[in-house]
Amino acid sequence: MRVMAPILAILLLLGCSQQNDRSSAPGPEQIVRLSDSELKGLDPQKISDLSSLRIASDQFEGLTRLNARGKAEPGLAKAWETSPDGLRWTFELHGGLKFSDGTPFDAALFPEIFLRMRAPGTASPTANLFTNISGIKAISDNRLIVSLASPAPHLPALLAHPALAAIPLHRINNAGDTWTNDRPMITSGAYRLVDWRLNDHARMERNPNWHEDPAPTDTIIWKPMDDSLSAMRLVLAGGADVSADYPDSRHRWLKENHPGLAHSVPYLGSYYFAFNIRKPPFDDSRVRIALSMAVEREWIADKVIGIGNMPAWGLLPPGLAGDIDYKPDWVDWPREKRLQAAGELLADAGYGTKHPLKFEIRFNSSAEHRRVSVALAAMWQPLGVQTSLFNSEAALHFSALRDHDFTLARSGWIGDFPAAENFLSVHQTANGTGNYSGYDNADFDALLAQAIASADPFERQTLMRRAEAMMMADMPVLPLYYYVTRSLVGKRIAGWEDNISNVHPSYTLRIKTQ
Incomplete structure (x- = not known):
């Protein structure tokens, strides 16, 4: 028994490890995406690294959002108009908006979000991107005005940044910074975080209260992979669907041996x-x-x-x-x-x-x-x-x-x-x-x-x-x-569109039907 106990423990550990590997591997309702680094945080107003921003964009939506072509389109706002001098933008929101926990919100949320982002206590690393915005004011339940110091035709793209997305202030005001520990997290976008294992994976599932039809893929897995060669090997082995990078030295080899897999844009x-x-x-x-x-x-x-x-x-x-x-x-x-x-x-x-x-x-x-x-x-x-x-x-x-x-x-x-x-x-x-x-x-x-x-x-x-x-x-x-x-996109993935901004929201990706 003294010999069998350690062996049994090892077998149990191996079994758990294999089960965990399967839970974060590609499947018929699950897309696995590789990022080039681990998440640095979950609060969209307190992050600036690309890996964290990508996951935040999957979970939090603003007045606008970026589509598969990297272009700004209506998000929580369904339409907008601009004053002749370009300094006042009026946005009209969708009706009946709710966070993933079912809590409703309206235009009054956005001035508060703007103030929190600018507050010294938030210490937002991206606050300087929004210095041209002089104020946000709700004028009714579903209309608000964004005032600018100078014209900004790119404002719709800027408002798609997660730092000005709808975040659950009703939860933040009660829980402070611990709100990001909730599982599932309370979100406003297409997905919500249900599991995060440091240096292993972050699992997201559909937001049941998203204002649009459910995202086409049930589950998105983000896995950190700072070594681009290892990331490439994992995609080639079928252990992941998308990689955010691959070694430049393998570019020609990939083009010759795996046509259509490598995207250099x-x-x-x-x-x-x-x-x-x-x-x-x-x-x-x-x-x-x-x-x-x-x-x-x-x-x-x-x-x-x-x-x-x-x-x-x-x-x-x-x-x-x-x-x-x-x-x-x-x-x-x-x-x-x-x-x-x-x-x-x-x-x-x-x-x-x-x-x-x-x-x-x-x-x-x-x-x-x-x-x-x-x-x-x-x-x-x-x-x-x-x-x-x-x-x-x-x-x-x-x-x-x-x-x-x-x-x-x-x-x-x-x-x-x-x-x-x-x-x-x-x-x-x-x-x-x-x-x-x-x-x-x-x-x-x-x-x-x-x-x-x-x-x-x-x-x-x-x-x-x-x-x-x-x-x-x-x-x-x-x-x-x-x-x-440089990206690797598996053959079973549809909805990927190459674009200069390198934006590929998970809600635009789907698994091809056989």
Whole structure:
């Protein structure tokens, strides 16, 4: 018996483990999605990481929501209208709205949600996204007004953020921060959390009181998987349906061996290096432009990265401010002509064989960033440019950028929402330490402010493009390519639509019928 007892215990543990594995595996009514990290929190006003926001979006709905194409559409509000000056938006809510526990709510909830999000005690990490909203006021049970400081055509997309979604204040006021411990959690969206096992999985089931028809899939399982290679292997083995990432080194192999599984899609993000223009050598725009002219962006995007990235000469991702992407006049010159022109600019700035241009290329630890840095150094060698490489982990790297302790450094921007000003305002003088390059152009600041103040979509778009062109003529940053997102989507999944925002709500996904 003393021998059999430990063996029996081990068998029982194995049995439990296998049962748990089956409970979080794909099934006929269950989709398993892999995120690249564990949940950081469940309160939608107190999170900012992508994994937590994705799960929050599945559970909490606002006046608007994002659909399978990443576009804003009516959510808890069924319609809205805008004043001629673009500063007042009136929303009309659906009738009979209820939280998942059956508690009704109406328009009066949203001013309270807005105040909680802004309250110092909430310490919302995304509160700065909503500084343009000057107030929210309920004018009846099913109508409310959102007032803005300046026009914002992207407001419907912004209001889809979970931080302004309907949350159960009736429960929060009684339970404080412990309300997120409820199982099932009280939610307003298509799903509600019924089980969360740290570093294992989060299980969500349909919200029985969602204002629309029930979501097409009964259960959604989110599993954290920070290793993209392990995530890929789990999907290939049938242990998961969707992965939020896969190794870039396996992109071509997946395309050749598993066609249709890998999705590489342009993303709402720009990859660039920032010049420190506060001091030599990059306080001289001729030096910055010369280096830009010598860079083979198509080669970097295709050969160095090789996962479908588009080369970039500007900051704004394709389609963000019209159909025409920014390109300088010299973009189509042969390489020899560009190198000659670049050499002349460097000579005018005082650099040559007797006084070579020397500087350090700084990047945060990543194989991708290292490959790009090495490629840049090689492309500048024909100009007699001498570079050294310095890498550090991400926290130290970006601390150095904020402290302006760099010469040329890897940077980039992922948009918080699909609006041109979100990319351009980063480089305004008023952005302080977040303006890594130190770009200081009063004309650019004024032009961007004029664009933001315009309620006319065409004028706004035109001014945004002019502001981008003005900035790129000064070249405080060196754009290289636009980001892409990498996802794996199993063949049994329907409803997935590739989009620039990389938004794929679980309520839009379903399991294909055989």
